[in-house]
Amino acid sequence: MKVSLDDYRAVSPPGSIDILRRMAEKLRSRKVLRISAHRKGTGVAEMLERHTPLLQELGVDARWEVIQGGEGFQAACQALYNLLQGEEDRFTEEMFQQYVQTNRENARGLPLETDVVVIHDHQAAPLVDARPQEGRWVWRCHLDVARPQRKAWAMLRQFVVKYDAAVFSLPKFAQRLPIPQFLIYPSIDPLSEKNRELSTGEIRSTLDRLGIPADKPILLQVSRFHRFKDPVGVIEAYRIAKKQNDCRLVLAGSPAEGEAGRRILAEMELAAGGDPDVHIVQLPESAEIEINALQRAAAIVIQKSTREGFGLMVAEAMWKGKPVIGGFAGGITAQLIYEVTGYTVNSVEGCAYRIRTLLNNPDLAAKMGEDAREFARHHFLITRNLGDYLALLTTLLR
Amino acid sequence: MGGKNGEAKHPFQFMACWELREMLGRRAADVPELLEGLEEVPLDSIYFHTHSYFLRHPYIAGPYPNDFANWAAIQLRDRVLGERLAVIDPFEAGDLEALRNELVTILDDHLSHVGSVPRVVFGEFFFFMQSRILAVPAGIKVRTLAELREGLERVDASAIYFHVFDALARKGRRRSDFAVWIEDGLGRKELAAKFSAVNPYATTLERVRRRLIALCDEAERAGSAS
CATH class of the missing domain: 3.40.50.2000 (Glycogen Phosphorylase B;)
Structure with missing residues (x-):
């Protein structure tokens, strides 16, 4: 079109x-x-x-x-x-x-x-x-x-x-x-399939297709399954947060190529340990609607990279009105205004703490999401x- | 002076603006390096980090109102320095050179009081930048106070920035473009003084807009009451 x-x-x-x-x-x-x-x-x-x-x-x-x-x-x-x-x-x-x-x-x-x-x-x-x-x-x-x-x-x-x-x-x-x-x-292009508005029906049917219940707050990280994106660190942070706040974790993306990709996927599955509330969803990069729906369904979006280029997934989540917890890497720090549109963190514990902060303060999370969307509107x-x-x-x- | 029916002879033309950000390729990892940079960078860089900050944050204010304070508090984790830099008021400082001087003085004083010099460990370096501001006609020309009010209401936030911040800092004026036109064009000295008294550095661009509109409303009400 x-x-x-x-x-x-x-x-x-x-x-x-x-x-x-x-x-x-x-x-x-x-x-x-x-x-x-x-x-x-x-x-x-x-x-x-x-x-x-x-x-x-x-x-x-x-x-x-x-x-x-x-x-x-x-x-x-x-x-x-x-x-x-x-x-x-x-x-x-x-x-x-x-x-x-x-x-x-x-x-x-x-x-x-x-x-x-x-x-x-x-x-x-x-x-x-x-x-x-x-x-x-x-x-x-x-x-x-x-x-x-x-x-x-x-x-x-x-x-x-x-x-x-x-x-x-x-x-x-x-x-x-x-x-x-x-x-x-x-x-980002707000009119692309990855970022356009979706109806509640579209979001729900996409979650159903991916087998993710919407019965509790969803924590989401969308990224390639690569060591630099620290997916295992995200699972560890979820575990700490989960002790006090019931939630689901979705790690969506595609494995990195070759042996390194297979190894990190195995590490993620081991860390998840069969927890039914942890969903490792393998998606090709072309799965734009699925990524859009997941971001819109999430309560908090995480991008806990230890190394990152610009990291436009952060802007995508911000555009969807989500508070973001990001690793202190690459362009993530340029996209997150600390304590205003989200949090940058330097450790698993820091990530867990901020997950709790946001899950326990829905008004704060909503305000951050609103501000994040406005910030994305003006800058990204x-x-x-x-x-x-x-x-x-x-x-x-x- | 104001013409017939409160109509100015020369209209006020709203100009919006766009900031192209230029990197100077210079960075600081601690306070001495920040101090050295501050002493040497062009004034357009001081402008970028203290003024166009507001253009980049028209609706949402960060923790502190300039890049130096935010960097000290968040990246360097020197909260005392962050607070001292945050409280600097460019409105009081007057011009950019005076502002540079004030920043340098604070850093110098801070260094003389700290036992050890903190350096960025987990945070990011401070990267010196400078602004290139391009003026763009906003397509709004006004001749009366009522029209000015309407223009303020609907113009892009960058126009508020251009006529207030850019006029004060880069053109070296003591008054915003609005205040100058209200006095010279409409002949309303008292209202011009009220516009001049608004300190834009204390809040966000959107709140500055609301304050200026409120001043127009007050003046209209006073005019119709008398």
């Missing part, structure tokens, strides 16, 4: 759509080219797919192109991805040559003669070597580069410094660079993200 900007009037802050239209007036017919590595299956692709028609509706001549590359290029990009996020991997000289050469080949077929070019992430960063004299170039980094492997960052940096500006998702991702660095938070919706891009384009084209 094609979504129009006016469809967002009902959900975005009052007057904000009109402001977007006025901001865009100065950018009318300006050519903006955005380049990423994937057309489907990633958060960046999802964002660009929704953004591009909205920018076009605002009068910006926006295009989205994707670079192509063979297996060697994909392997080089994957290794670089791991290294930039601080993991161990190998990035050989041969891989570097493949990486640069593939970008050179792509540059020949791309319409780079444009007012602004925005390159998303590391895969297409070397395209900047083909930049024409005219036009402004922005590198948009969606990765968590807070603690990159230094050699990998140094390699990428030689391209990044040739841009006119860089954009990161969190202040802690910013680097020492001689170009301006802007902060733009990622966003796609309309805010669009405005930030318009502001960025305006600033660059001055």
Whole structure:
């Protein structure tokens, strides 16, 4: 279904759509080219797919192109991805040559003669070597580069410094660079299947299908079953809280790939110990309605990550009016105003304590949920993200 | 001066605004580093952490009304410092340079009284940022007090921010744009003084809006009673 900007009037802050239209007036017919590595299956692709028609509706001549590359290029990009996020991997000289050469080949077929070019992430960063004299170039980094492997960052940096500006998702991702660095938070789409309003009937039938009774307060964590999301820690926190407050725990998500994924799932099942009030629900990432329904059915949403990128699941829960208890990691701290929209915690005990606080104070939980929704409305919706891009384009084209 | 029937010769045009956030790539892990940063960052960074805080929190106030106080109390877990920084009033400070001076003085004094310097352990570093404020016409022009009241009621909260906070801090004025227009455009000096007396830093943008609307209502009532 094609979504129009006016469809967002009902959900975005009052007057904000009109402001977007006025901001865009100065950018009318300006050519903006955005380049990423994937057309489907990633958060960046999802964002660009929704953004591009909205920018076009605002009068910006926006295009989205994707670079192509063979297996060697994909392997080089994957290794670089791991290294930039601080993991161990190998990035050989041969891989570097493949990486640069593939970008050179792509540059020949791309319409780079444009007012602004925005390159998303590391895969297409070397395209900047083909930049024409005219036009402004922005590198948009969606990765968590807070603690990159230094050699990998140094390699990428030689391209990044040739841009006119860089954009990161969190202040802690910013680097020492001689170009301006802007902060733009990622966003959620309130009209998507994952976030749209659901009827009570839809929520109930989804819970029935998943075999989750709605007879007691539901604690929910939605995330990949990965060590960094600390699902076992969530089960331990639930156990402590359960001594005083009857509740259910739902851990929904998909196992991480390979042996590590199987191991963490086994650990979760062991920790759950057959407790009928603990539900480990395996869902593919495409299960948007199910995730939406679970978030709406929950009394408290938990995101007890020990390591996290931005963690947009927090914004999704906030948008559904839920108080959130989050680990002190990544973008969770940017989304939760402590004691106002939720709590950040540093331990299992801290998580258990806050579960109790919220279950024992339903009025507080409701107020936090309301405030969380308002905070999400102003900061984490796609309309805010669009405005930030318009502001960025305006600033660059001055 | 005010024209016929309380109508200003020159209309007041509401401007909304959008903040583009720029990272300075500088951070602090303890009070000495915060102090050093405060002394060196551009004034737009002081502005970001003490003023546009209100733009980012138009409806909901955090525990304290500026980023420095929140960081000290929550991330550094130095509640005394958080409280001392929270009570700073930019309205009283006057301009951004004076505000910087006051912040530096508090940090310096705090350092001279603490035995050991706490450092971020579990919390986050302080990241210095700065604002780039883009003014955007809000599409509302008014010529009378009644129209101003109506405009205040329906304009985006960022316009309240732009005409009050931005006017006071970045344009270095002692009065908000509203107060200037009420006096110069409508010729209502007393009401302008009341608008000027509203301390916007004591509350949220939405409450500032409500207070300004209430002042318009009081003035209208007084006008119809006399």
